Amino acid sequence: MAYLGNAARTKEVLSKYNMSAKKKFGQNFLIDSSVLDGIVEASGVTKDDCVLEIGPGIGSLTQYLAEAAKRVVAVEIDKTLIPVLNDTLSEYDNVTIINEDILKVDIESIVNEYNEGRQIKVVANLPYYITTPIIMKLFESGVPIDSITVMVQKEVADRMVMGPGNKDYGSLSLAVGYYAHATFVMNVAPGSFIPQPGVGSAVVHLKRYEKPAVEVADEKYMFEIIRTAFNQRRKTLSNALSNNPSLKVTRQQVQDALTEMEINEKTRGEVLTLEQFARLSDILQR
Ligand code: SAM
Numbered sequence: 001m002a003y004l005g006n007a008a009r010t011k012e013v014l015s016k017y018n019m020s021a022k023k024k025f026g027q028n029f030l031i032d033s034s035v036l037d038g039i040v041e042a043s044g045v046t047k048d049d050c051v052l053e054i055g056p057g058i059g060s061l062t063q064y065l066a067e068a069a070k071r072v073v074a075v076e077i078d079k080t081l082i083p084v085l086n087d088t089l090s091e092y093d094n095v096t097i098i099n100e101d102i103l104k105v106d107i108e109s110i111v112n113e114y115n116e117g118r119q120i121k122v123v124a125n126l127p128y129y130i131t132t133p134i135i136m137k138l139f140e141s142g143v144p145i146d147s148i149t150v151m152v153q154k155e156v157a158d159r160m161v162m163g164p165g166n167k168d169y170g171s172l173s174l175a176v177g178y179y180a181h182a183t184f185v186m187n188v189a190p191g192s193f194i195p196q197p198g199v200g201s202a203v204v205h206l207k208r209y210e211k212p213a214v215e216v217a218d219e220k221y222m223f224e225i226i227r228t229a230f231n232q233r234r235k236t237l238s239n240a241l242s243n244n245p246s247l248k249v250t251r252q253q254v255q256d257a258l259t260e261m262e263i264n265e266k267t268r269g270e271v272l273t274l275e276q277f278a279r280l281s282d283i284l285q286r
Helices: 007-016 033-043 060-068 079-088 107-115 128-140 154-161 171-179 219-231 237-242 251-260 274-284
Strands: 050-054 071-075 095-098 120-125 145-153 180-188 201-208
Touching: 033 060, 033 120, 033 145, 033 180, 033 201, 050 060, 050 107, 060 071, 060 079, 060 120, 071 107, 079 095, 128 145, 128 154, 128 171, 145 154, 145 180, 154 171, 154 180, 154 201, 171 180, 171 201, 171 219, 171 274, 219 237, 219 274, 237 251, 251 274
Parallel strands: 050 071, 050 120, 071 095, 120 145
Antiparallel strands: 145 201, 180 201
16 A cells, blocks of 8 residues: 555545545545654654554544554544555554544543553544644543644644743643653645645654643643733732632732742732742642
């Protein structure tokens, strides 16, 4: 089977099935073999691994993964792509295609069925319209995941890897940093896809920690603080947090907590580290 990861084969497959990429599903097919190689290399996938691929499209990345991994389970929402995938992946006996929405499917039962509950690696060229919900579902559902290697919008990649004080630092940086060590792998230009996306792209590798990066009594409460702080970036933390009734704190309580932490009471959330948000959360809940 000829590889799909180039413009000529991709156009040939799309025309054979009389298809075009669907915008509503965020379809941008990879046509650059060096990018495909780079994703697989960054994922660290070996013949011992079971890979969960999200959105195989016409199967370009899936072919590379099938050669590197023991098994690939690929979840694709678009039912019109299923016959295409059955055709383009017919030579691989280690690939299973599941026609489901990744946000609705029970990932834990996939891991149990195909990898006996052992850790899987997630690798994908993600549909950009739902990047954050997918990443958060993967982390929050408690599914055994070793790492996530994904193509995302360049701007989102920047937000995932940035630390305090940077303009891209925000609730996504903290959420990712709570669960995983994030590394930037590479920038990818629009010309590496058909059709070309209107934005730049980048690959990130998120290696999951064995346990979250910080200890906090109530992680839901901490993330509500984080969301509130960054939703009102221009406000001081004490103003922002006391404005959110669900946190049940007064301005004075926030100021006292910051003083206890030896942080200026006029501080904004954007300069706090994950450790400081965890401590603030614990103090405010006392
Ligand atoms: N992996 C292919 C590639 O690299 O050429 C296609 C990547 S394309 C950016 C995103 C893929 O995700 C599309 O095939 C799209 O149909 C699929 N997709 C979109 N939303 C999805 C969802 N909720 N669940 C599963 N797949 C989805």
